[in-house]
Amino acid sequence: MSFEDWYRQDRLPHIYCAGCGNGTVINCTLAAIDQMGWKKEEVVFVSGIGCSSRAPGYILTDSLHTTHGRALAFATGVKMANPDLKVVVFTGDGDLAAIGGNHFIHACRRNIDITVICMNNQIYGMTGGQGSPTTPKGCISSTTPYGCAETPFDLCELATAAGANYVSRWTSYHVKELEKAVRVGFETPGFSFIEALVQCPTAFGRRNKFRQVMDHVEYLRSHSLLRAKRDRMLENGEAIPEDMYVVGELTRRNRPALGVKQ
């Protein structure tokens, strides 16, 4: 069996724009699932609202496409009621960190045994490009036409501080690393959070001088700072440039988790 067997062929074509990074993340997730040897009937995908949240609709498992921001609360109900199920949540920056922020920190605090994959495109793609809680300072969106004035969230630091057992960040450029991170997330009991920075050519790229899809992917690559390198820089007393994203495995620990199958 290959990861392609996990797709619902009768749902194609999908809604994603040409050049969208979400497909890469879905592929990485399904490849990781395939490596785990999980059966389709034991996996449930849960999502909220937004481009990222449409992903479960293309996957041939039970799936729950819910209300905006609430995916983690629904997922908590699924997992607690039946710990035999492997619960995976697809979400986005707006869904998770804005309207769903409260559910996010509490799911981390409970350290509930689910894996959350956040496709962070730093904008509201589905509604046409409004600023989100992760839109970088100075970036243009339809609701920040003069440049975003607010400080963005660091979703990984948030997840770590709130209690998640596993936290990792990669980008749509780092396909192999992302796939491995998702797999480690699956293997780690408790709350696993994987942030994938993705390009959004339609809503983000065209407003922010990424004329080609690959311009944005190249930006994500060149602005990724490996965690190990970041740690060395900190040891040497070097300043970490503000426009760099720390990538790699950021947290891995074994705090008591909720909803783990006994």
Next chain:
Amino acid sequence: MTRLEFWQGNTACAEGALAAGCTFFGGYPITPSTEVAEHMAAKLPKKGGVFIQMEDEIASMASIIGASWTGARAMTATSGPGFSLMMENIGFAAMTETPCVVVNVQRGGPSTGQPTMSAQGDMMQVRFGSHGDYAIIALCPASVQEMYELTVKAFNLADKYRVPVFLMADETIGHMREKILIPDKVERTERKPFEAGTPPFRATDPDMVPGFPQFGTGQHVHVTGLTHDERGYPCATNPKLHMALVKRLVEKIENARDEMADYNIINPDAEQVFVAYGAPVRTVQQVLHDKPGKDIGFLRIRTVWPFPEKALATFRNAKRFLVPEMNLGQMAREIERHVKVPVVSIPKLGGELHTPAELIAALEEMV
């Protein structure tokens, strides 16, 4: 064999849920419903069930929907402010045909209002509170015994019709203590089984309720709040499909109105007829006790939504319907839609019950 207890209404509700086989409770503390959650927190884990205190009522409602899709009988309990927060996911439950039970021990509103006082101000919100057209079932208990029995019934109706069912109690009934007879076992209606390989949202039976494709059983069902076709796939820009789906969601409940009607009729030949549900039932009962005879009719309703309109026609000689409610006449307006004679609303706000004297005064007031 039955057992005699002296319980608070909220305890009876929780015990009714346990008797009905509820195995999942997701909730958030709020007066005057908290005792339901506290009782479930104490009892559910010992029975192998799950109690979880969520971060808010939005999450509580979400959690019971998630649990329900794994096959669990799932419940939450709240009051006005929490009920308002639940509206979003109540609409999701209606759209996705998710069986679940929501208890609302009503308190004075709007807003934070009167946390410790009784009211019936959410009777229209329960029917119409989430956006879009949909239908639900709402039951109103008027005694501790009914807190138990109607909670059991709520689970059965939820599973039978695949719809959120509401136990619309009030602070009076939730917090009062009285004797209650506990049966050895209760009736249980199961969800309609799902025929593997068929489209999960196809409803071919006359009751328009599709079989339930439980998560984890290999059905690969996609559940979405978007307008969906019979396969469960989003199809949100097809006008005909949206019309057909929403009409089915409403009609599967509205068409079963007579089947689920639950009321009592006293003195059907009377000219003056009280109609009541919930706590005001008790004041009307006192009036009937104080004024025996056949002159005062009484329709007491347990299934408030869908409204049992045919019951009103039983009172052929009725010249007036008098409707005491702990709101400004929410159900009185519904009753007006169904009768040709005057409907007199007897509203009472503030948290206290109507007194028998107030009802008698309304009775004696000439039209």
